[in-house]
Amino acid sequence: MRHLLDIKDLSRKEIEAILERAMRYKSLKNYPETLRGKFVLTAFFEPSTRTKVSFQKAALNLGAHVVDFAPESSSLQKGETDLDTILTLNMMSFDCLVIRIRRNGAPAEFAKYVDCAVVNAGDGTNEHPTQALLDAMTMLEHFGTLKLKVAIVGDIVHSRVARSLTELLNKFDAEVRMVGPEGFVPESFEGVSLITHSLEEALHDVDVVYALRIQKERLEQSYSNIDDFFRTLQINSRTIQIAPRHAVLMHPGPFNRNVEVSDDVVYSERSKILEQVKNGVFVRMAVLEYAMGVTEFEGVRSVETSLARR
Amino acid sequence: MRHLLDIKDLSRKEIEAILERAMRYKSLKNYPETLRGKFVLTAFFEPSTRTKVSFQKAALNLGAHVVDFAPESSSLQKGETDLDTILTLNMMSFDCLVIRIRRNGAPAEFAKYVDCAVVNAGDGTNEHPTQALLDAMTMLEHFGTLKLKVAIVGDIVHSRVARSLTELLNKFDAEVRMVGPEGFVPESFEGVSLITHSLEEALHDVDVVYALRIQKERLEQSYSNIDDFFRTLQINSRTIQIAPRHAVLMHPGPFNRNVEVSDDVVYSERSKILEQVKNGVFVRMAVLEYAMGVTEFEGVRSVETSLARR
C-alpha cells in the first residue's frame, strides 16, 4: 500500500513505472483483474464528474468494486470536519480512497490517519498528480521523450495542474515556460526557464502548448480590459501558428470554448486534448495498482529501464 | 454496434425482435450474462432517476458494468458544450452511452461522433424510444396484437412520449387519436386519425387510454380556466367509463395524482401503469443488447416472424 499524493514525492523511476504500465494497458484489449476483491471509494468533496468517471472506469477495468461518496453540500456545514468524514469512511474498510478536495494538502493530511491508500485527485491549488501523469504519457507517446520545451499558458498561479506538470517535467529535464496575464503568472517558479506575458516569446520554438482552463470571472475582476487577454493570450488558429509546426496543443479540460482556446483549434489535428482524456483512464489504472500495491505492478519495474533510456 | 435513437428509424422487424426478446426475458428467472465485460455509461443531463434506475438494472441483469455520469448543474455552464462532454466521455471507452437530454436531436448528433452505441433515453420534445417500446410490449401482452385503437390524452405538443408512441403504433397499423386542451394538441399529426378536445369523441371505442404527464404550471399559463381542464380531460373514475369496459389505462409516469389522473383510477384494475414500469426493465435489456450487438440477439431474429404473424 502506497499513497499517491503529489508528483513532488514520486521518484523518476516510479513515474516511469506508472507510465510504462499505463502504456501497456493502452495496448491491450482485455485487462487482467489485478484489483479483484479490492474496494475503491471515490470521495469528491469538490465536484468533478469527469475525473470521477475516469477513476471509476479505471478501477472497474481491473475488477475492483467502486463505491462513491457524494458529500451533501449540507453535511460538511453540519459541524463535521472533512477529516472526521474521512476517518469515518476509513472505518468501512476500503482499500483506496480517491480524494478531490478544495483544501490544499488535505489528502496528505488524511494519508497520515487512514489504514488504506490515498490517491490525490486534485487538492485546491496544490497538486493534481494523475493529470500530470496523463499529460506526460501523452507527450511521451507523441514525442518518444519528455525532454521537451513546454509552454504552460493561462492562469498559472491558481493552477494545481501547472504545479504538478512542472514538477514532473523537471524530473525529466524538460524546459518549462509559463505565459499568462499580469497577476496570473508567478514572479518566479523553481525549474521554470521563462515567465512572460508574451505568447511570441514563449511559443516560438516549443514542442507543447499547454493551455490552462481560465475562469472568466477571475479574469474580469483582475483585468481592466478583458478583450486584451483574448487578443494576446487566447490559443486560436492565429496564435497557435507562433509555435513550430510540429508543436502540439494540450489542455487539462474541461475547456472554455473561445475563452482560453478557440473553436477552430480545440479538435484540430494538432490538438491532443481528447488523447489526454483517453490516456487518463490508463494512467489511473496504473496509479490504482501502484497505490494498492498489486504484485503485478512490481513486475513492471524491470521494464522501466527501457523508458529511462529514451 | 448500433444506435437506438428514435422509433422513426427502427424497422418493424427490429421492433418485433426487441419486443420478442424482452418478453422472453420476462419469462426467465435468471438471465444470461450477455453483456459481461461491457461498460454502460448513463449520462442524464436532464434528471430522471426512475428511467436511470431502470436502465442500470437492465444492464446489471445482463452482467454489464454501469458507471453513472451525473453532470453538475454548474459544469455545463462552464463553457463546455454537451457535445464536448460526450466526446470526453467517449474517450473513456464505454460500449454504450445511455443519454437523456433536454436538447432535441442531441443523441443523434452525438452518435455521429462517438465510437460506441448511443441509446436515446429521451431528448427534449423529440423522442423517447424505450418508453414507446415498453408501452408496445404492455399492449401486446394484454391484447396479443398492436392493431389497436389508442387515444393519447393530455399535453401532446410538448410530449416526446406521444411522438415516439405514435411513430411505433403507426408501424403496426394501430389507430392513434390525440385528445387535449386547446393549444396542447397539434393541428395535424402524421398517422393520427383524430385530433380533438373531447374525451367523449376520442374514448368511446378505444382499447387504450394513454394519459400523459401534464405540467400544471404550463396549463395554468395557457388555460384561462384551469378547472375546466380537470372537469373535462382528467382521467378519473367518471371519465374512464367513456371508454369500453375492455379498455386499459396507461401512463408513462411519473404521474401527477389528481391532475391528469385521479387517485381512484391510478392503480385500478384497468391500470397498466405499474406493468409498464416492470416491462421497462425487460425492454431496456433487449435494447442494450440490440445496441451493443450481442450475438445472442441475432438469434432472436428468427423468432420474430411468430410475432409478425399475430
Added chain:
Amino acid sequence: MRHLLDIKDLSRKEIEAILERAMRYKSLKNYPETLRGKFVLTAFFEPSTRTKVSFQKAALNLGAHVVDFAPESSSLQKGETDLDTILTLNMMSFDCLVIRIRRNGAPAEFAKYVDCAVVNAGDGTNEHPTQALLDAMTMLEHFGTLKLKVAIVGDIVHSRVARSLTELLNKFDAEVRMVGPEGFVPESFEGVSLITHSLEEALHDVDVVYALRIQKERLEQSYSNIDDFFRTLQINSRTIQIAPRHAVLMHPGPFNRNVEVSDDVVYSERSKILEQVKNGVFVRMAVLEYAMGVTEFEGVRSVETSLARR
C-alpha cells in the same frame, strides 16, 4: 424474505442472531458471497451519505449488486407520492430496498405493498434499527454483555436513534437513562429508569455515555441561554469525568465538534465512535442477509444460544 423495520418487532433471538453473525464477519478476512445475484436498491429520500456508503459496502462485501436511487429534490414535488415512487421501483425487481425517509412509519407502510425485503435505514423521529444494532454490537464487544447502565444524552425527543436503542436495550435488561435540556427530554418513556436534566445524576455510575447529535438551530430556538447547554450538558474532558473510569463514550455520528461533544473527547481512548462506524458495516451485512433470507443465515441461529447465555 423478511423486513427489518424497527427494533420493536425484532425478538431477542433475532437480535442475537444478527449480532452473532456481524461479529463473525468482523473476524473474517474474506466474506462468502451469500448475496451473489441479489439486487439491493438504496433509496435515501433524506440524504445521508455515510449510512448509504455503509449499506452499499455491506452489500458489495457479500457479492450483491447495488443500485442507488437518488431522488431529485424536484421529483417528489411533481405530484408523485413517496409510495408511488416505491411502487414504481418495486416493479424493477430488486431483492431488497434500503430506505431512509423523513416520514415516520413510511418504510413499514411500503413493506405492505412491495414484493421484496424492506430495510429501514432511518425514518423521521421513529426508528433507526441498524444504528441500534451496531451500537449493541459495540457495547457487547466491549463489555461482553448488554446488561449495562446506559445514559443517552442530548435531544431525545427528536431522536430515532434514542428510540431504537432504548427498545433494544430494554430487551436485554439494560438500564436506560435519558438526559437532556428542558423540552428535549420526554416526560416519560417506557423502560427508562431515569429522565433528568442533570449529567451528574445520570452519569455517576454508567457504563455507556451515549451522546446524540444536536441540531444547534433547534437549541437556539428553544433555549433562552444556549451557553447554559454547553456548560452543563456537553460531553467534554470535564463532564466525561462524572462517569466512572470504565465507562465508554458513544455517538451515532456525524457529530458536531464542540457542540454536543468537544474536540478533546471525540477520539479519546474512551471513545467508541469510530468502532461504531466499523461495526456498522458488519451489522448491515448481517441485516441484509436476514432481510433477504439467505440460507446461510439460518445456520447461524444455532450459535445464538452462546450469546444468549452471556
